[in-house]
Each structure stands twice: as C-alpha cells, then as structure tokens.
Amino acid sequence: MKTQSLKSLPMNKQAGFTLVELIIVIVILGILAVTAAPRFLNLQGDANASTLEGLQGSIRSGMNIVNGKAIIASDHKDETAEVTVDTGAPVPTVYGYPAATKAAFEAFLDVDFADNSADDTFDSKDFNIDTSTAGTAIIYPNSYESSSDCKITYVEASATTTTATPIQTIVTAPTVTLITSGC
Template sequence: MNKGFNKGAQGGFTLIELIVVIVILGILAATALPKFASLSGDARAASLQGARGAISAASSMLHGKWLINPADTINVEGSTISMNFGYPTQGTIAVAAGLDPKDYKAAPNGQQIVFTPINLPANLAGTCFVSYNEATAAVPAPVIATNTSKCE
C-alpha cells in the first residue's frame, strides 16, 4: 500500500475559489465602512461632552471659592480668573476649565463664548459646539449648552 504524496493532486486554489473569497471580503468591507466613517464625528461629540463637563466643573468650583471670599478676580494655579456675579466671565472660562486652544476654537460674542473642535469643517460649526453664557443680573448662574446633533 502506497499512501505517499500524489503528484497529480491539486496544488493550489482555483480561480473560482479566489473570486468567492474576494467577493466575501468586499461585502464585509462595504458593510463595515459606514460604521468606521462616522467615528470622527463620535469623537468630536465625545470631546465636546468632556469640554462641557470641564466648563461646568470649573464654573462650580470657582463659584464655591467666590462664596468663601467674594472678589472680582480669583487666582487658580497661577491663572487669574475674572468673575462676574460670582461665576467666571466668558473671557476666562477656557483658562479655568483647562481648554487648550490647540483643541478648541473659541468664538466670543458679548457675554457668550462658543467652543468648536479645531478640526471641525466650517459647515458644521452651527451643529457641533459647546457654549458658555456668563452669569448676569437677570440670569444668576451661567448657562452651558452643548449641540452635538451633527459633528461628522
């Protein structure tokens, strides 16, 4: 009984087998691509949620410090934060919250400041931002709002 290697047997894959594998890989890639394409938008939205949390925490901590010792400015970690009605002004909230200008573009507008991710396309600026409206006599606490409806 000779059970050795048969030299006449098939030595590789047929063309049909290779085409089937390529088609299956193409279908998998086509179904996975939309999921991976929207990851940048999800990352921007998550980054803005983190910025909102930092702004909110900084505002609350500085308000607590102001309640202990009311002053027009408060020094925190070597930075001077201007206060208005016991809360940080729109001009100094980015410093207080630790928002890096390399990560966020700030657009001040009166008593409001709007932060958008630095790499955000211009057409999405109105749908992907976090805003800080400083405290006024009419509104005792700052209003912090986030819009992440379209950050792709």
C-alpha cells in the first residue's frame, strides 16, 4: 500500500454558502416575517374577545341563578327587589333579574369593575362598566372605550301588564349582547 504525505494530497475546496445564497435566504425570511407578523401582533385583541365571550357566559349563568333566587323569594314580578347570592352580597334586581348597576354586577359575578368616575382608575381592573344610560350596563376591557366594538351590552329586564282579565305581568328577560368585531 502506497502512502502519501499530507503535503502531496490535493486541496479540497471548502464548502459553504456564497454571498448570493445568504442574501436570498435573508430576503425569503424577510418576506415570511412581513406576511406572518400581523397574525401574531393581534393576539391581545383575540384574547380580549375570548375573555369577553367567557364573561358573557358568566353573566348569563349568574343572571339565571339570581332569577331562580328571586322566584324562590317570590320577587320575580317586582319592579325592584334584592336577593342575596352565595357570596353573601345583596344583588339589586329588576323583575327578578340583576339590575344594570355596578353593584349588582360586582355582587353576582364576584368581580371588581372600574367605572367612569374620576376616582376609579381603568388600569387597576380587568374590566370597566358604564352604567350612565339607565337600564343598560356596558362592560368592556380596560384598554377600550364603552363606544368601541369590543364590549358586552346588558339591557335589564322589562315587564308589560295585560289589561285583560286576569291581569298579568309578563316579564321580558334581559338581553346580553356580545360585540367583538373591534377587539
């Protein structure tokens, strides 16, 4: 077997990337970043929408529990009354359902809401509640405004009284509307 010294072996070219190949890879990565980045940048909006969906479910469940307690107390046909929930907090009711007030929502949801008053900071709470319109509560995340399209609108129960004999009070349940198109 014939051996050769290292000095007499032919030099192999080193394999690697050329400058053109590196530029092409960088351009492709840049294009991917530009097209994919907007999908990841709006995660906060998606999180707010999901949180509002969960809160809407809690509101619906809580208002049905309050209504059940009002029925047991025979207050479900009264224009205004009050029931006590498991937390021990009183919930003001309108026709057996929670009133559209900050106190009612804090009691039956066991959540601390910020409101539009000057002494309550929005940043300290997860949600804000606007009850400036009588009979309506607007709940929205702290990074939005009540006029935005990222909110839950609660319109309290109403009732009509029939004039036919026997006179009856027909209660219309509250409406809970979720709007997430602007989150």
